[in-house]
Amino acid sequence: MLLGLIAGAVLGFLFAPNPGSKLRAEIRRERAEGGTGLNAIKNSVKGAGKSIGEDVKKSRYVEKIRSLKKKLKDITGGEED
Numbered sequence: 001m002l003l004g005l006i007a008g009a010v011l012g013f014l015f016a017p018n019p020g021s022k023l024r025a026e027i028r029r030e031r032a033e034g035g036t037g038l039n040a041i042k043n044s045v046k047g048a049g050k051s052i053g054e055d056v057k058k059s060r061y062v063e064k065i066r067s068l069k070k071k072l073k074d075i076t077g078g079e080e081d
Helices: 004-015 017-032 038-076
Strands: none
Touching: 017 038
């Protein structure tokens, strides 16, 4: 199952419209320099993970702000924006 997840992730990165083309170019460049291309994939996965992490953090802050606004409304009896 783990291998299937990894294979799916790699294929997703390789065939995604824009980022995939950049990744494929990076793999070609790395292979032309005598590498395997795995560093390009590793860096792409790291970048995607970082981006997802940032999105999760942002969503947590948004949820906290909504919660605080609701508490403020409850305390003041005012309307929420």
